Amino acid sequence: MLEIIEGDAYELFYKRIKTESVRSAKRKFWWDILRFFRLKYIKGLEDINSLNNIAMFKNYFKISVRSLLRQKFFSIINITGLSLGLAACLLIVLYISNELSYDNYHKDVNQIYRVANGQAGNWTPARLGIQSKMDFPEIEEFVRLSGPYDQTFKVGNQLFKESRGFSADSSFHRLFTVQFLEGNPDQALNAPNSIVLTNTLAKKFFPNESAYGQVVQVNGNSIKITGVVADPPKNTHFRFSFIESYPNEDWATIGNWTGNNFFTYVKLVKGASKEAVEEKYLDFAAKYVGPEMVKYSGHSSYEEYLKDGGTARAFTLKPMKDLHLYYPHMALGSSGNINNVYVFSAVAFFILIIACVNFMNLSTARSSARSKEVGMRKVLGSLRKQLIYQFLVESMLISLSALILAVLFASLSLNFFNQLANREFTISDLLALDTMIKLLVLVLVVGLLAGSYPAFYLSGFQPIKALKGEVKSAGGNAFLRKGLVAFQFAISIFLVLCTLVVFNQLQFIGKQELGLNPAQVLVIKNTDKLGEKLGAFKNQISQNPNVSSVVVTNQYLSGGISNYGYRTMEENVRANDFINLFSSDEFLETVGVQLLEGRFFSNELASDSASIVINEKAKAWLGYDEVIGKRLSRGDGEDYTIVGVVKDFNFSSLKSEIEPFIFRRMGKDGRIQGSWKAANYVLVRVIGDYQSTVKQIEGAWKNQVADEPFDFVFLEDSFHQLYEEDRRFGTLFTASSGLAIAIACLGLFALAAFTLERRLKEIAVRKVLGASVQSLTMLVLSDFTKLVFIGAILAIPVGYWVMNGWLASFAYQINLNNPLLFLAPVLLVAIIAWLTVGFQSMKTALGNPIKALRSE
Amino acid sequence: MQRVNLGEFEELVLLMVAILNGNAYGISVMEEIENQTERKINISAVHSALDRLESKGFLKSEVGGATTERGGRRKRFFRVTVAGSNTLNFIREQRNKLHEQIPGFDLGLNPYVSI
Numbered sequence: 001m002l003e004i005i006e007g008d009a010y011e012l013f014y015k016r017i018k019t020e021s022v023r024s025a026k027r028k029f030w031w032d033i034l035r036f037f038r039l040k041y042i043k044g045l046e047d048i049n050s051l052n053n054i055a056m057f058k059n060y061f062k063i064s065v066r067s068l069l070r071q072k073f074f075s076i077i078n079i080t081g082l083s084l085g086l087a088a089c090l091l092i093v094l095y096i097s098n099e100l101s102y103d104n105y106h107k108d109v110n111q112i113y114r115v116a117n118g119q120a121g122n123w124t125p126a127r128l129g130i131q132s133k134m135d136f137p138e139i140e141e142f143v144r145l146s147g148p149y150d151q152t153f154k155v156g157n158q159l160f161k162e163s164r165g166f167s168a169d170s171s172f173h174r175l176f177t178v179q180f181l182e183g184n185p186d187q188a189l190n191a192p193n194s195i196v197l198t199n200t201l202a203k204k205f206f207p208n209e210s211a212y213g214q215v216v217q218v219n220g221n222s223i224k225i226t227g228v229v230a231d232p233p234k235n236t237h238f239r240f241s242f243i244e245s246y247p248n249e250d251w252a253t254i255g256n257w258t259g260n261n262f263f264t265y266v267k268l269v270k271g272a273s274k275e276a277v278e279e280k281y282l283d284f285a286a287k288y289v290g291p292e293m294v295k296y297s298g299h300s301s302y303e304e305y306l307k308d309g310g311t312a313r314a315f316t317l318k319p320m321k322d323l324h325l326y327y328p329h330m331a332l333g334s335s336g337n338i339n340n341v342y343v344f345s346a347v348a349f350f351i352l353i354i355a356c357v358n359f360m361n362l363s364t365a366r367s368s369a370r371s372k373e374v375g376m377r378k379v380l381g382s383l384r385k386q387l388i389y390q391f392l393v394e395s396m397l398i399s400l401s402a403l404i405l406a407v408l409f410a411s412l413s414l415n416f417f418n419q420l421a422n423r424e425f426t427i428s429d430l431l432a433l434d435t436m437i438k439l440l441v442l443v444l445v446v447g448l449l450a451g452s453y454p455a456f457y458l459s460g461f462q463p464i465k466a467l468k469g470e471v472k473s474a475g476g477n478a479f480l481r482k483g484l485v486a487f488q489f490a491i492s493i494f495l496v497l498c499t500l501v502v503f504n505q506l507q508f509i510g511k512q513e514l515g516l517n518p519a520q521v522l523v524i525k526n527t528d529k530l531g532e533k534l535g536a537f538k539n540q541i542s543q544n545p546n547v548s549s550v551v552v553t554n555q556y557l558s559g560g561i562s563n564y565g566y567r568t569m570e571e572n573v574r575a576n577d578f579i580n581l582f583s584s585d586e587f588l589e590t591v592g593v594q595l596l597e598g599r600f601f602s603n604e605l606a607s608d609s610a611s612i613v614i615n616e617k618a619k620a621w622l623g624y625d626e627v628i629g630k631r632l633s634r635g636d637g638e639d640y641t642i643v644g645v646v647k648d649f650n651f652s653s654l655k656s657e658i659e660p661f662i663f664r665r666m667g668k669d670g671r672i673q674g675s676w677k678a679a680n681y682v683l684v685r686v687i688g689d690y691q692s693t694v695k696q697i698e699g700a701w702k703n704q705v706a707d708e709p710f711d712f713v714f715l716e717d718s719f720h721q722l723y724e725e726d727r728r729f730g731t732l733f734t735a736s737s738g739l740a741i742a743i744a745c746l747g748l749f750a751l752a753a754f755t756l757e758r759r760l761k762e763i764a765v766r767k768v769l770g771a772s773v774q775s776l777t778m779l780v781l782s783d784f785t786k787l788v789f790i791g792a793i794l795a796i797p798v799g800y801w802v803m804n805g806w807l808a809s810f811a812y813q814i815n816l817n818n819p820l821l822f823l824a825p826v827l828l829v830a831i832i833a834w835l836t837v838g839f840q841s842m843k844t845a846l847g848n849p850i851k852a853l854r855s856e
Numbered sequence: 857m858q859r860v861n862l863g864e865f866e867e868l869v870l871l872m873v874a875i876l877n878g879n880a881y882g883i884s885v886m887e888e889i890e891n892q893t894e895r896k897i898n899i900s901a902v903h904s905a906l907d908r909l910e911s912k913g914f915l916k917s918e919v920g921g922a923t924t925e926r927g928g929r930r931k932r933f934f935r936v937t938v939a940g941s942n943t944l945n946f947i948r949e950q951r952n953k954l955h956e957q958i959p960g961f962d963l964g965l966n967p968y969v970s971i
Contacts, residue, residue: 004919007929008882008899014926015883035900 005036056386057393064394071366077750078362079402081743082446085355086399086406088739090439091417092348094425097435099341102235102324102334106177108267111140113274113317114330115264120318122330124264126255128315129169131288132264136280138272143171144262148240148333150526152708154217155205161709162201164241164333172243175267182212183227189245196227196243217707219529234424237324237331257292263332265320274317285313295635335422335725343729344421347736350491354740356450357484358747363395363454364481365754374458375466387459395451396444403443407431420732482787485751488744489791489829490798495737496825497799501814502730504821505807506723508814514719515649515658516557517592521715522694523556524682524701526708527670533704534670534679540700546688547697551590552670554582554678557651558718566632566662568622569639578618579651579659582666582678588646590685591715598628598644601665608665613644618660632662640664653722657811683715729806741829745836748784752837756780756844764849776845777838784837785830792826799825861912862943868893869905870914870944874936881920881931882906906934914940 009032016025068075103109115132117124129142147166152159170189173180180188181199188196195216202211202225215222223244232239246252255261268277290302290313299305306312318327324336377387410417411427418425429435530537534552542550555561567575585603588595596616601608612632619627633639640662648658666672670679686693694712701710756763763776800816807813862870872888873880886902889895909915920931936944 003929004882004932005903007926007931008903010929011883011926012899032899035898036903 009033009036057389060390060393061397063390064397067370067394068397073753074362074366074750075398077746078359078398079405081358081746082355082399082402083405083409084739084743085352086402086439086443086446087409087413088351088736089348089442090406090410090430090435091413091421092344093438093442094430094435095344095417095421095423096341097438098235098423098425098429099325099336102336103237103321105233105236106175106320109321110319111268111270111272112175112320113266113268114320114323114327115266116316116318116327116330117260118311118314119316120327120330121260122263123260124262124315125257125260125289126252126262127257127288128262129264129266132266132281132284135284136277138268138277139266140269141171141174141267143169143175143265144246145172145238145265145332146262150711151218151242153205154707155214159707159709160205161711162241164239165244166238166240166242166332167244167246169246175265176238178232179230181228181230182210185227188227189243191226192245192247193221193223194226194245195223196229197225198229198231198241200231201241202228237320237334237336239333257289263330266317274319278314278316281315282312285315289313340421343732347495347732350495351736351740351743352446354488354491354743354747356446357488358743358750359395359398359446359450360453361481361484361747362750362754363391363450364457365751366454370458371461371466374461375463378461378463379467384459388455391455391458392448392451395455396447399443399447399450403439406439416735420728420735422728481751485748485784486787486790486794488740488747489788489833490794491791492737492741492744492829493788493792493795493825494799494802495733495740496828497795497822498803499730499733499737500821500825501799501803501816502726502733502806504814505810506726506730509654509723509810509812512650512654512812515593515647516651518557518715518719520686520690521591522684522686522697523559523713523715523718524684524697525711525713526680527552527682528677528680529708530679530704531677532669534682535668537700537704538668538682540703541682541684541697544693544696544700546686546693548685548687549586549590550685551586551683552584552666552668552679553587553681553683554666554672556681556683556718557591557715558653558722561651563659564634564662566634566640569631569633576621576660578614578662580662580664581651582664582672584666584668587663590683591649592685593649594647596645596647598642600644600646601663603665603668608643610638610640611643611665612640613646613663614642615646615658615661616648617658618662619645621660654812655722655810741832745832748833748836749840752780752784752840755783756840760844760852763844764847764852767845767849768853773842773845777841780841780844781834781838784833788826788830788833791829796822796826862914862947865901866905866909867944867947869902870909870936870940873906873909873915873934874941874944878933878935880934885934909940910934913937914943 009029012032013025013029016028020028106112115124115128116122126144129144133139133142145166145168148164149166150161150163151165152161154160168189170186172178172189173185178185183196188194197205197211205211205216206214210228211225212228214225216225217223251259251261266277268274286302290305293313294300294302294305299308299310318330323331324334325338325341328334328336374387377390407430410430414425414427414430527534527537538550538552541547561579561581563577564580565575565577567573585601587593588600598613600613601611605611614622614627622630624630627642627645630642631639632642646663650658651661664672666678670677672678684697697712698710759780763779766776766779767773799822804816807816868889869885872885872892876884876888882899882903885906886897886899889897889902906915906917910917914937915934916937917932917934920933923931
C-alpha cells in the first residue's frame, strides 16, 4: 500500500487509541484498510490508468477482425481446420481425464491396496485378509470381495435379473467410500443373507416405498435389505449395484490356503510402506500357504519344494487407483487400459499438430501479403513489441473462434465418441468447467504457439524493404512451410497405414480356421439353476427336430476356461497347468471339433469317470509317441487315463496360442465328482430355423424353472465379441485418419490457392511463351508430390514399427512385409493431394494470361 | 464558466482544504469535516475525493517531510489551485444569486447554510 495511505491509517489508529478501547481501534483500523483497497492505492500500480494498453488492445482486436474478414476464405479454412482438431482433442481430453480420475473419490485412496496372489494373481485365499490384519501392524483394515455376478431377485411376484452384484465383508465401508442413505453402515453386512442396494436398484425394486428392511427372494432364500447407498460414481473400477454379505459357512470363514476364491483389499496405516508389507508377505506365505501346498506338490516340506525349483509363494500389493488402468484384469468390471490412454493421446496430439501446422502455414503464407502493412506500421512508429501483440491477438482470435466451433463439433460427435471409447459421457460432462478450463488452456497454448512464428517473423521485417516489396527471401520461409506440409502428409500416411493394417488383421482373424464350428451353436447360461430338472430339460430339447445335439459343460468356449494343475506319472514327475473343461460326451458333434486318436469318453461307461481326452498341444507337451492309455495325476490319489486326442481348436481369442487342453467327464445330470454339480452351460447345435428353435427352447426352459429368466448367447457372437476392443481400435484409426486427412486437405487447399495466386504471373508468362495447360498443372503438382513422398519416407518406418508392436499381441498375424500395405496409403494420400491441388492448378492454368499480366 | 463538475461531497472537501490552508491532508480533512458538519465519514472516502479533485485540477498536492507521529510515514498535503478557488467562488456567487431571488419576508435574514 502507498506510504501516504499507510501513514493516514496509522495516524488514525494512534489517535483512536487515546479515546477508545484498543480493540475498537484495531477493528476500525482493519475496516479502514479494507476500504482502502483500490487499485491505484496499491504500491507499484499507481500508474495503472496511465498505461494505454487497454485502448491499444481494443485496436489490435479491431484490426484483427478486419483482417480476418478481408481474407474470408483463409479465415474459414483456418478456423474450421483448427476447430476440427480441437474438437478431437476436447473429446480425448475428456476421456483421458476421466480415465485418470478413476477411484480418486475414495477417502485415503493412497492407503488402499489390492492384494495380488504372486505378481498379479486376482484371487486370494479366504483367510488372507484377516490373518494379515492379525500379523501385520501396518494393516489397518481389510475387506474381501467376490463378483461381479448376475443374480435374479424375486420381489413380490416380479423377477429382476440384475448384474454388477458383489459379496463383501462387513468392513466394506471402512475401505471404500460409500454414502449410506438408509441403514447403519457398521451393521449392514454383519449377518448372512443381508444385502445393500444402490439407490437406483432400491427404487426399481420398491418404487413406492422404502426398500430398507424389506425382504427379497434369491434362489429360494430370503434376503433382508439392510442398507441403501448412493449409486457409486461411474469412474470406479468397482461399480456395484448391490452388495451381499458372506454366509457363515466354512469355505468363507476358514477356507484353505491353497483355495483362492476372494479378492482381498487392505488399507495400510498412514505412512506404512507397501514394500515393507510385501517383504513380510514372503515369510507369511511360507508360514501359512507352504505347508498346505506341499500336500499337493508331493514334497516333504516347503523348503524342499523351493530347492526343487518351485516358485516361492508371495503376495504383492497393487495401489487401488492403479487397478483400472494398469491392472485391468484385476479391475472388477471396469475396462480400462493405459495403452488406450497412450493411443488416444497420440492420436489427439497428431490431429492437433496437423491443425496447428495448417494454422502456421496459412499465417506465414500470408506474411508476404501483409509485409506492406507491417512496413507502414513501423514507419508510423509502431514498436516491434506492439506488432508482435498485434499478430498474437489475431491468432488468439482465430483459436478462440475455433474453440467455440470445436465445442459444437464435439457435442455433435459425442455419441460416436462414446462408442469409440466405450464410455458414457454426456454433454454436461463435456461442458463441465473443469474440461472447459483445460480446453481453454490448450487453445491459448495453440494460439500462442501457432501465432508466435508469424508474429516474430513478420515483426522483424525492415520497414524499407517491406514497403518496397522485397520481403526477405521466401527461402527459409518456404522451406519451413514445405517441411510442415510434408509432416502433415507423414501423419496422414501413418494413420491410413495403421487403419489398413488393423482392418487386414481383423479380416484375417475372421477367416482363420478355428478348428471348431461355432455357427449355429446356442449357449444357454445359468443351467445350474435347473438343478435336478437338468435331465428333463435336456431330454426335452434333444427331442426337438431342429436340434442335432446337446452338451452340458461347466464353462464355455470363448468365455474363459480355468486351468488345473496336472502332473505326469513317470520317474521324473513333470507338472503343468492344463485348460480344463468338464463336459458331457456329446461335445465333439455339438461344437464341431475333430477327433484324431482314440475315442471321446462316454456318459454310460462307469469306468470313464476317470477318463480324459486331450488336444494335440497337450500331446505335444507330454511328448509320448503313444499317448492313449497314459495317466495324469492331480495329486492326492486322483489319477486320470487318456482315452483320446482331438485336433487343436481355438477356444479363446486368436491373440493367444492354443494351449494344452483336457476334457474331463461330466455326468448327464451335471455331476462331475460325487455330488458336486457344475452344469453351468448347455450348448445346443441347431440345424433348423434359428428363431423358432430358440423360442421352443425358451418354452422348454420356462416349463422347468419359474424364477430364472432364459439367458443365452450364440457361440459365434461370443467369439466375435472377443475382438470388440480391436474393432474399436480399427474404428478409432479410421476416424482419426479421416479427420487428419480432412484437416490436412483443408490446409493444402488453402496453401495451393495461395501459392498459385503468388505464381499467377509466372504461370501466365509461361503460358504466353507456349506452355500447355497440362505441363503447367504438372509443374504445380510435382511440387506437392515431392512432399507426399518425403512424408511417406517418414511415415512408413514408424508405421511399420508401431504396427509390428500391435500385431505382436496376436498369436496369428498377417504378414507385414507386404508392400501393398505400405504403397496403398501413400497412393491414397497422393491422389487426395492431387485432387485438392490439381483442380486449382487446372483452373489457374486455363485462365486467360492477359488478366494476370494486365495489372501491375 | 459554463458547468461546474463538482459533486456535493467534493465541494465539501474542497472547502475544507481551502479552510485548512496548507495543512490539508487525509486525516486533517476528515477531522475538519467531522468537526464542522458532524458527519461521520470514512478516511478512504476522503482520499478518493481528494484524488478526484486533484485529477480535475482543483487541487495540487505535495509530499511533506516525515514526522514521528505516524511511524516516519510521510503526509501528502493538498492546496487549492487557482481553478479550484475560481470554482468555489463561482459556486458561491451562483448560490447567493439564487438565494437572493427567493421571494419572502425573511430575505437575507437566514444565515448561509452549508449543505
